[in-house]
Amino acid sequence: MARLVLRGVKKRFKTTDVLHGIDLEIGDREFVVFVGPSGCGKSTLLRLIAGLDPITEGEFFLNEQRMNDVAPSKRGIAMVFQSYALYPHMDVYENMAFGARLMGLDKTEVEARIAEASRMLRLDELLKRKPRELSGGQRQRVAIGRALVRKPEVFLLDEPLSNLDAALRSDVRLEIARLHRSIGGTMIYVTHDQVEAMTLADRIVVMNLGRIEQVGSPRELYETPANTFVATFIGSPKMALIDVIRQGDRVGIADGGSIGLSNMPDAGDRLKIGLRPDALTISPDMDSEGFSASVVYTEYLGDNAYAYARLADGTLISVRTPPTSSMNRMRPCGCRSSSQRHISFPPKMVGD
Amino acid sequence: MARLRLTGRGMWITALIVPPLAFVALFIVYPIISAFAYAFYDWQGLLRGDFVWFDNFHKVLFVEPYASWTRNAFTHNIMVFFALMVLQNGVGFLLAYALWRELPGARFHRIAVFLPVVLSTIIVGYLWKLFLHPLFGVVNQSARAIGLPWLAQPWLGQDSTALWALIFANAWHMVGFPTLVFLAGMQRIPTEILDAVRMETQSEWVKIRKIVWPLVAPSATVVFVLLFVGAFNWFELPYIMAGLDGSPYGSTDVLGLYFYRTAFGNVSSGQQDFGLGSALAVLIFVFIAAVASVITVRLRAREIQV
Numbered sequence: 001m002a003r004l005v006l007r008g009v010k011k012r013f014k015t016t017d018v019l020h021g022i023d024l025e026i027g028d029r030e031f032v033v034f035v036g037p038s039g040c041g042k043s044t045l046l047r048l049i050a051g052l053d054p055i056t057e058g059e060f061f062l063n064e065q066r067m068n069d070v071a072p073s074k075r076g077i078a079m080v081f082q083s084y085a086l087y088p089h090m091d092v093y094e095n096m097a098f099g100a101r102l103m104g105l106d107k108t109e110v111e112a113r114i115a116e117a118s119r120m121l122r123l124d125e126l127l128k129r130k131p132r133e134l135s136g137g138q139r140q141r142v143a144i145g146r147a148l149v150r151k152p153e154v155f156l157l158d159e160p161l162s163n164l165d166a167a168l169r170s171d172v173r174l175e176i177a178r179l180h181r182s183i184g185g186t187m188i189y190v191t192h193d194q195v196e197a198m199t200l201a202d203r204i205v206v207m208n209l210g211r212i213e214q215v216g217s218p219r220e221l222y223e224t225p226a227n228t229f230v231a232t233f234i235g236s237p238k239m240a241l242i243d244v245i246r247q248g249d250r251v252g253i254a255d256g257g258s259i260g261l262s263n264m265p266d267a268g269d270r271l272k273i274g275l276r277p278d279a280l281t282i283s284p285d286m287d288s289e290g291f292s293a294s295v296v297y298t299e300y301l302g303d304n305a306y307a308y309a310r311l312a313d314g315t316l317i318s319v320r321t322p323p324t325s326s327m328n329r330m331r332p333c334g335c336r337s338s339s340q341r342h343i344s345f346p347p348k349m350v351g352d
Numbered sequence: 353m354a355r356l357r358l359t360g361r362g363m364w365i366t367a368l369i370v371p372p373l374a375f376v377a378l379f380i381v382y383p384i385i386s387a388f389a390y391a392f393y394d395w396q397g398l399l400r401g402d403f404v405w406f407d408n409f410h411k412v413l414f415v416e417p418y419a420s421w422t423r424n425a426f427t428h429n430i431m432v433f434f435a436l437m438v439l440q441n442g443v444g445f446l447l448a449y450a451l452w453r454e455l456p457g458a459r460f461h462r463i464a465v466f467l468p469v470v471l472s473t474i475i476v477g478y479l480w481k482l483f484l485h486p487l488f489g490v491v492n493q494s495a496r497a498i499g500l501p502w503l504a505q506p507w508l509g510q511d512s513t514a515l516w517a518l519i520f521a522n523a524w525h526m527v528g529f530p531t532l533v534f535l536a537g538m539q540r541i542p543t544e545i546l547d548a549v550r551m552e553t554q555s556e557w558v559k560i561r562k563i564v565w566p567l568v569a570p571s572a573t574v575v576f577v578l579l580f581v582g583a584f585n586w587f588e589l590p591y592i593m594a595g596l597d598g599s600p601y602g603s604t605d606v607l608g609l610y611f612y613r614t615a616f617g618n619v620s621s622g623q624q625d626f627g628l629g630s631a632l633a634v635l636i637f638v639f640i641a642a643v644a645s646v647i648t649v650r651l652r653a654r655e656i657q658v
Contacts, residue, residue, distance in 0.1 A: 050547075050551065051550075052547050052550060052551075071550075071554040072550050072551050072554070073550065073551060073552055073553050073554050074554070077551070078551060079547075079548070079551050081544045081547065081548060082544070083542065083544045085542065085544035085545045085547065085548035086545075086548075087545065087548075087563065088545075088567070089566040089567060089569075098552060098562070099551075099552035099553075102552050102553045102555075102558065146548075150552075
């Protein structure tokens with residue numbers, strides 16, 4: 001059982017407020033991802049949970065126990081660091097045994113745990129190697145192994161994939177997901193990459209400027225973002241936000257055409273709507289239906305292609321196009337709604 | 353065929369390299385080689401006598417009274433080395449650790465610890481000679497003032513304490529150097545490794561012994577080797593504080609003083625013997641070079657494991 005509760009947690013470095021009151025509950029065996037742009041406080045929050053930095057204000061409970069003043073090594077929490085932080089003078093076996101021995105486990109237990117972890121992470125061949133003799137991916141596995149042998153209640157992972165090359169990244173991502181299923185501990189994972197967050201998380205915590213913007217499953221965040229920050233942060237390419245004027249069930253841009261949208265909320269005439277790349281189509285022929293636009297850039301990705309186009313009011317939108325289509329740059333074109341999927345943002349949902 | 357043309361770049365390189373090379377050759381290499389040669393001759397004052405093979409070496413090592421003088425001085429050098437290993441390098445490591453952990457006042461102490469190192473040994477020697485003066489020295493005065501009269505000793509005047517007083521003065525003077533080198537080594541340890549240790553233990557002792565100490569191995573190599581060389585070349589401080597005879601009664605005599613006395617004579621006796629002196633110098637040189645190489649190789653191997 002591992003249940004984490006954060007109540008009004010604040011962090012201040014000298015006079016700079018980094019976290020402005022975080023309230024969060026994390027359940028047993030949950031895989032939670034903290035995601036947000038650099039400097040949003042996600043790593044700081046992780047360090048507070050680990051105990052590496054003291055909490056300025058507020059409380060942190062692990063299984064109903066107040067942890068604010070408990071030393072990091074006594075919290076039953078293990079952490080995997082961004083740079084792996086392996087001990088360079090110890091071989092792989094020693095790296096994993098060090099923490100286990102310090103927990104006061106006897107020799108056979110330490111050996112058994114290392115054997116189990118190295119089997120799970122395919123480290124058997126590497127036990128006698130020093131960290132500098134390992135590749136990035138191998139070091140990553142050792143760092144995870146070192147956390148595993150301590151059998152912690154909570155695993156913290158601080159941007160564990162950021163030092164790996166792209167090809168390895170998705171492999172290790174799968175491995176972490178598999179690991180979470182098989183060992184079943186509570187995992188908290190910090191990343192700035194929304195793809196990692198979407199693929200791994202049971203729940204995502206989106207953070208910005210020291211605050212939590214929204215907590216929810218990947219699907220909730222994608223389909224019902226709480227505000228424009230979450231809406232544009234989740235999803236790639238990002239959602240286009242367009243300031244429109246509503247006339248009946250049509251929304252338009254001044255001198256830029258209009259599109260028809262059903263199920264509009266009754267929230268005044270001027271509003272912001274969000275359209276994801278798959279909600280629009282783009283075509284070279286201009287007619288009365290649709291926004292007028294001009295393509296500024298195209299991206300070909302093999303199974304998909306994206307066209308980036310500028311609307312009459314200067315808003316840059318992205319549109320998914322069939323990979324076979326060829327859109328010419330700088331040519332005027334029309335932009336229509338292909339599905340009725342859109343999100344409208346009344347002023348109170350417009351974040352920064 | 354590549355020829356070094358004395359134009360442009362080649363000329364610059366030559367112009368910059370030749371003067372220092374000439375200097376080293378003239379004032380370091382030539383004296384060492386000539387000392388090697390002198391050691392095999394019998395000398396009458398400045399007059400070179402017969403080639404006597406290993407007679408001079410034999411004398412300083414096995415013939416009395418030279419043999420016991422050599423033994424006495426050598427023993428003292430060994431004591432100095434081990435004492436400074438603890439008082440200078442050991443204390444330096446602890447000071448570095450305290451500075452590195454940013455204990456209160458770390459900023460001030462970082463400078464305070466290193467300040468004596470920049471003082472010349474001559475100044476430090478005279479300073480401590482005054483401090484340790486039996487009657488008006490600050491050490492004895494304060495010992496009496498705080499009610500510890502047994503601490504008021506003629507530190508430099510009795511054979512049981514004189515060498516220790518010198519060792520202490522040297523440690524005070526130079527402790528900032530190993531401190532600085534260790535501190536630099538500690539600051540190179542990545543913070544994430546230290547965070548990783550904190551996740552596994554809260555014991556400072558485990559942290560020092562298992563993580564910090566092995567990771568500052570390169571710094572340890574540097575300060576160990578330099579201390580070894582320094583301890584067996586020790587000359588200035590005992591010369592200033594105890595005099596050329598290693599007074600009282602040779603209780604502070606070390607190889608450096610003994611060699612100087614033998615080769616160039618002494619105020620009281622005036623005898624000088626280049627042959628014996630050179631033999632001593634050669635022996636000291638060979639001993640230091642050999643042992644320092646072994647220490648370096650051994651300690652480097654420890655580093656490579658890192």
